[in-house]
Amino acid sequence: MENEAVVMKNVCxxxxxxxxxxxxxxxxxxxxxxxxxxVSAVKDVSLTxxxxxxxxxxxxxxxxxxxxxxxxxxxxxxxxGEILVNGKVPYKNRTENCExxxxxxxxxSQLWWSLPLIESFKLLRDLYMVxxxxxxxxxxxxxxxxxxxxxxxKPVRQMSLGQRTLSDILAAFLHNPAIVFLDEPTIxxxxxxxxxxxxxxxxxxxxxNTTVILTTHDMGDxxxxxxxxxxxxxGQKIYDNDIEHxxxxxxxxxxxKLCLADxxxxxxxxxxKTTDVMDVIxxxxxxxxxxxxxxxxxxxxxxxKKIYEGGSV
Amino acid sequence: MNPRRLIALTRAGIMESLHxxxxxxxxxxxxxxxxxxxxxxxxxxxxxxGTDVVNGMTFTDTMIYLILATALFNFLEMFVVxxxxxxxxxxxxxxxxLKPMRFRxxxxxxxxxxxxxxxxxxxxxxxxxxxIVTGGAIKMGINLLWFVxxxxxxLIINYSIEMMVAPICLYTESTWGIxxxxxxxxxxxxxxxxxxxxxxxxxxxxxxYLPFRAVYDIPLTMLLGKNGSDTPEGLLKMFGxxxxxxxxxxxxxNLFWNHAVKKITVxxx
Ligand SMILES: Nc1ncnc2c1ncn2[C@@H]1O[C@H](COP(=O)(O)OP(=O)(O)O)[C@@H](O)[C@H]1O
Ligand SMILES: [Mg+2]
Numbered sequence: 160m161e162n163e164a165v166v167m168k169n170v171c172x173x174x175x176x177x178x179x180x181x182x183x184x185x186x187x188x189x190x191x192x193x194x195x196x197x198v199s200a201v202k203d204v205s206l207t208x209x210x211x212x213x214x215x216x217x218x219x220x221x222x223x224x225x226x227x228x229x230x231x232x233x234x235x236x237x238x239x240g241e242i243l244v245n246g247k248v249p250y251k252n253r254t255e256n257c258e259x260x261x262x263x264x265x266x267x268s269q270l271w272w273s274l275p276l277i278e279s280f281k282l283l284r285d286l287y288m289v290x291x292x293x294x295x296x297x298x299x300x301x302x303x304x305x306x307x308x309x310x311x312x313k314p315v316r317q318m319s320l321g322q323r324t325l326s327d328i329l330a331a332f333l334h335n336p337a338i339v340f341l342d343e344p345t346i347x348x349x350x351x352x353x354x355x356x357x358x359x360x361x362x363x364x365x366x367x368n369t370t371v372i373l374t375t376h377d378m379g380d381x382x383x384x385x386x387x388x389x390x391x392x393x394g395q396k397i398y399d400n401d402i403e404h405x406x407x408x409x410x411x412x413x414x415x416k417l418c419l420a421d422x423x424x425x426x427x428x429x430x431x432k433t434t435d436v437m438d439v440i441x442x443x444x445x446x447x448x449x450x451x452x453x454x455x456x457x458x459x460x461x462x463x464k465k466i467y468e469g470g471s472v
Numbered sequence: 473m474n475p476r477r478l479i480a481l482t483r484a485g486i487m488e489s490l491h492x493x494x495x496x497x498x499x500x501x502x503x504x505x506x507x508x509x510x511x512x513x514x515x516x517x518x519x520x521x522g523t524d525v526v527n528g529m530t531f532t533d534t535m536i537y538l539i540l541a542t543a544l545f546n547f548l549e550m551f552v553v554x555x556x557x558x559x560x561x562x563x564x565x566x567x568x569x570l571k572p573m574r575f576r577x578x579x580x581x582x583x584x585x586x587x588x589x590x591x592x593x594x595x596x597x598x599x600x601x602x603x604i605v606t607g608g609a610i611k612m613g614i615n616l617l618w619f620v621x622x623x624x625x626x627l628i629i630n631y632s633i634e635m636m637v638a639p640i641c642l643y644t645e646s647t648w649g650i651x652x653x654x655x656x657x658x659x660x661x662x663x664x665x666x667x668x669x670x671x672x673x674x675x676x677x678x679x680x681y682l683p684f685r686a687v688y689d690i691p692l693t694m695l696l697g698k699n700g701s702d703t704p705e706g707l708l709k710m711f712g713x714x715x716x717x718x719x720x721x722x723x724x725x726n727l728f729w730n731h732a733v734k735k736i737t738v739x740x741x
Pocket of ligand 2: 224225226342
C-alpha cells in the first residue's frame, strides 16, 4: 500500500441552495423558483494524510469540516479538484471504498437500535466479510482497551449517550479499516467517558496503525490524540502543521490568572512581546484586591481561539 | 450478493421484528375486524345478486381470496417510502450509503427478516385457519409450490414498486401524499381489496398487464388453481408476466435511483 492514506488536491465543494421566501405565499413561490445561490463550503483545500497518523481537523462551526469528510468517504462528490483515498477516487468507487474505511458521525448511530451490541457487531462482521479469527482478535483487543462487558449485551436503545458513542467507535474499527473518520465523536460526553474514548482511539491507532481523521471542538481531544492539526475556516485551509509548531509560534503568549477576593479566577491572554505581565497585574491591583496569581503557558484552546479570531500563522 | 451478507441481514431483521411482538398481535386483531366487515359486505352482495356464482367465483371462493389477500398484504407490506423519507430528513441515509453493499440490495435484505417473521406469524396461521374452516376448498398439491414461487416474485415486484416511489422524496419534501396515492393504487389494482374477477371487462384488460396484479392476484390465483393456473400455458403466462415486470422495474428503478442519489452526492441531500 502507498504511504498516503488520503490525498486531496485543490478540492472545492459548492452547494446550490434555493433562496427561500417567507410565509405561505413564499413557500408556494419557492415551488417554482429557480432563484439559487451558491454556498462555497470547501475552497481549494489540498491535504495529504499519511498512514498511521491521527490528525485533528479543526475549525469553527460551518467551516466545512463535515463536508470535507463526506467527500473523503465518497458520499459527496467534489465540485472540482482531486481526492484519492487508499489510492482510489472515493465517489466513483463508493462501495469499494467503504470496505476500507470506518465512520462515526457525532450524533448519528449506525448500530441496530433494538439489538444488543454484540448482534450489531456480528452483523457488521458478516457485512464486511471479516474472517472469524480476525473478528475474535479484534474483540480481544477491545477487551484489553476498554471494559466492554457491561455494554456488549445491552440493546443500543437502552445505552447512555456515552456508551452509544463508545459502541459506535468500536463498530467503526471492527473490520480493521485503513482509515477511520470521526466527526465530533466526543460531543456532549462527560469527562470520564471522553478520557475513555481518547485512550481507546489511541490504543487502536497504535495496535492497528489505523489512520484517524478527527474533528472536534474539544482541545482536550487534540492534546491527547493529535500531533498534527489542520485548521479550516470559511472553507479555506488556514493552518496545517504540528501542534508543537503552533505552540512555539504563540510561545510569547501567557495566560495570566488572577484570583479575586471573592474567590473567582479571572483569565487574560497576554503577548509578552507587546505587553508586560507585571503592568497588567499592577493595573488590576489598583482596581481590586488580588489574592493569588498564576502565569501559564498558552493552552491549545487559547491558541486555536487566537487563530479563529484571525491571528494568521 | 454474497450469501453471508444476505443471511446476516435477514437474521438481524428477524431478531428486530420479533422485538416488536406487540405489533404482530395488533395486526392480527385489526385483520379480524377488517375481515368481519368484508364478510358482511360480500354476503350482502351475493344475497342481492340472487345467484350462487358471481363472475365465476362462489361466495366461499371470494372469501378465501380476500382473507388470503389480507394475510398476503400484511406479509408483503413494506415501509420503504416512509423509512427513506425519514432517513433523508435525519441524514441517516449517509450511513446507509456507506455500507459495503449496493444500496438497493442492502435495503431489500434489511427488510427480508421482517418478511420471514410476518410470513410465519401472520400468513401461515391465517392460511391454516382458512384451510380448516373451508374444509378442503384449497387444493393441496403442486399449486402450493407455484404459490410460493409466485410469492417470492411478488415480494421483489412489490419492493421494486416501492423503490420507484421512494426516491421521489429526494425531489419533494412531502412524501405523505405520494405514499397514500401509491398505497391506494396498489391495493385497488392488485386485487387486494376487490378480486380482479369483479372488474369490468375493459378495465380488466388493462389491469391484467399491470405490475400490481403480479403482487397479489397472481400468487392467489395460483394457490386457488383458478384462471388457467392449473395448466402449463396459464402458469407460463403468469410467471412470464411477473418476470417481465421484475426486469422492467429493476432497470427503471436503478436508473431512477442513480439520478436521485445525485441529490445527495452532489447537493448534499
Ligand atoms: N447539504 C447542504 N446544502 C447546502 N449547504 C450546506 C450543506 N451542507 C453543508 N452546507 C453549508 O456548508 C458549510 C460547511 O458546513 P459543514 O461542512 O457542515 O461545516 P462544519 O462541519 O465545519 O461545521 C456551512 O455553511 C453549511 O451551511
Ligand atoms: Mg460538522
